[in-house]
Amino acid sequence: MxxxxxxxxxxxxxxxxxxxxxxxxxxxxxxxxxxxxxxxxxxxxxxxxxxxxxxxxxxxxxxxxxxxxxxxxxxxxxxxxxxxxxxxxxxxxxxxxxxxxxxxxxxxxxxxxxxxxxxxxxxxxxxxxxxxxxxxxxxxxxxxxxxxxxxxxxxxxxxxxYTLEEPSGTRRNPKVPSFILKTEMERVQNCPNLFIKDKYKTMTFQETKKMDGAAMTVYFLRGDSRYWSTHGTIPLWADPELIRNCHFEMGRAGVCTRNLEILRSPDANKYLRSDPYFATAIRLGLPKILAQLAPCIDSIAIQGELVGSKINGNPHCYAKNSHHDFYIYSIFDIESGKRWDPRRTEDWVKTKPHLKHVPVLGYHTVRSIAKSHEELLTRAYLTHGEGLVFKCLVDGRWFKVLSERWFVERG
Structure with a gap:
């Protein structure tokens, strides 16, 4: 913070x-x-x-x-x-x-x-x-x-x-694994030092558009991970489709919402492939992509915003029954708990033409684009979307600036 x-x-x-x-x-x-x-x-x-x-x-x-x-x-x-x-x-x-x-x-x-x-x-x-x-x-x-x-x-x-609770059904999915980093960040109103401390005159931030969707994480856990003993085995009661798509020679993959790991559909009458989180991860080949990285790097996780017709009231107006999109905004090393530099994440996504990164609006110091909190809020207001996210390239801190106009339009 x-x-x-x-x-x-x-x-x-x-x-x-x-x-x-x-x-x-x-x-x-x-x-x-x-x-x-x-x-x-x-x-x-x-x-x-x-x-x-x-x-x-x-x-x-x-x-x-x-x-x-x-x-x-x-x-x-x-x-x-x-x-x-x-x-x-x-x-x-x-x-x-x-x-x-x-x-x-x-x-x-x-x-x-x-x-x-x-x-x-x-x-x-x-x-x-x-x-x-x-x-x-x-x-x-x-x-x-x-x-x-x-x-x-x-x-x-x-x-x-207070958060909107995810719908529960007859099948209960477990909580998200403890090694998954939280995606919550401070609002700019709780960052009083931005326009006070001298260090923020030179700190460069990545500015991105904030998508109005749902947080989603796809991870790959190697067999030699320190977390393997508690999270390495896919439960027998998990959906067979998950086992087929997430079990690999060097480890296992997983798909998570903000609060839960998806092991089977929460609706007993539906297959897992109908779940937008799991379906999107498989369509994009994310478990396989991470598994291919396993020989070269430690256990890894990709985080982003799931956006589509079935998510958060469909604020981005996707067509009914169309594919959902996954906008990546962070990659982190599970063993160290450290996020990649935002530039490295953006560059990596560019090497995968079928993947999307959240829209990057630029790299700059905060004080080069605003002189006060009010000017940052105005900047978000004038940007079509839920708001802006700033990630510091020096210490990895994030903060968000929510758009009041988006709030009015969304009710």
Whole structure:
């Protein structure tokens, strides 16, 4: 993460932050700015500019019973059910306001997440005040700054990231293997150092278009892998078609969604070849391609975005029953857990004419194309698609810039 240089892999959905500005927008609502985030709040909640608050990022899910139901409703959190539990989700919404003297030409605003007073959570308020007291009420002391960066509020609130759950059937597929790297990345709003630290003046990033689909991974595990003892054998109950296509002399291949490894169709009445993930991997010959690389390199995995008529509501307007596309954006070494340099990945894909890489828009420093977070957000807004992804060529960090226009068009 660019937001916290010492913590690259853990994403905190709930943090303590400060309201930098607050302005009236009509309809008994105010627009609160928190770092690069904007949140529409109710005037009756009486937030103040400069106030330290609890900020919940979009899709932060809190089960019922943790906070008062009315408090969640007043914070404009959305009722939701996740993994069988009822609760509330911090939303990313377009809020329309009736025209008034407070507005100029726009009558809608984007609300990203939710905020709570510290007093709404007494335990967190006590922890914050006691830490500030130890720091002699100086919020610039390292002790207090470290507290803000590391205090895991989400654990106290039992927060998890709300995602659309994959359909379950009579056949259960296992969770994705532990050696598969997660594809989640920080939003640009959580990268405050981009326009502060000098090192970002010279760091080159690969800028790519963000496809609106579903994460997919195809991997090949060699027989000498340290993970072979736990993941090398294909279960006997797996679909015979998977065994035929993914078993090789030097190892085995596998196909995964974001959360599951596909061993058989979740629908007992369908064959595995009807699954868009597996069907696309086999049509493109990905298991065989990776197996051919096995004598030369360690166990390897390819990650990308699956796009098509059966994925995510078909936002890219594929014809019904047409082939799905797989846009590659990352390749990594399973044994070391390190991703290939983005340029190496792009060059490798170019050697396979039938494979596709996510559209590359260029290689440049962030500050050569924008002077602020707002300009990056505008850049994404003007680009047709879900947004932009930036991958650093120096340290491998990623961040995404989501398009508000795409959000409006997709509803």
């Amino acid at each position: 660019l937001a916290a240089d010492d913590d690259r892999h853990y994403r905190r959905l709930v943090t303590l932050r400060t309201i930098s500005s607050l302005r009236r927008i009509g309809g008994n609502r105010q627009l609160a700015t928190i770092d690069a985030w904007t949140v529409v709040v109710r005037t009756a909640r009486e937030f103040k500019s400069g106030e330290r608050v609890i900020f919940l990022e979009p899709d932060a899910f809190i089960p019922t019973g943790i906070l008062d139901d009315q408090l969640c409703k007043d914070a404009d959190m959305v009722p939701a059910t996740f993994k069988g539990r009822r609760g509330y989700r911090a939303a990313h919404d377009k809020v329309e306001i009736l025209p008034s003297r407070f507005l100029s030409e726009d009558n809608f605003f984007f609300s990203q997440g939710a905020i709570l007073h510290l007093s709404d959570c007494p335990q967190i308020l006590y922890k914050e005040r006691s830490t500030r007291q130890k720091a002699k009420w100086d919020e610039q002391l390292p002790e207090y700054i470290n507290f803000l960066q590391t205090y895991d509020i989400g654990r106290h609130l039992h927060v998890s990231k």
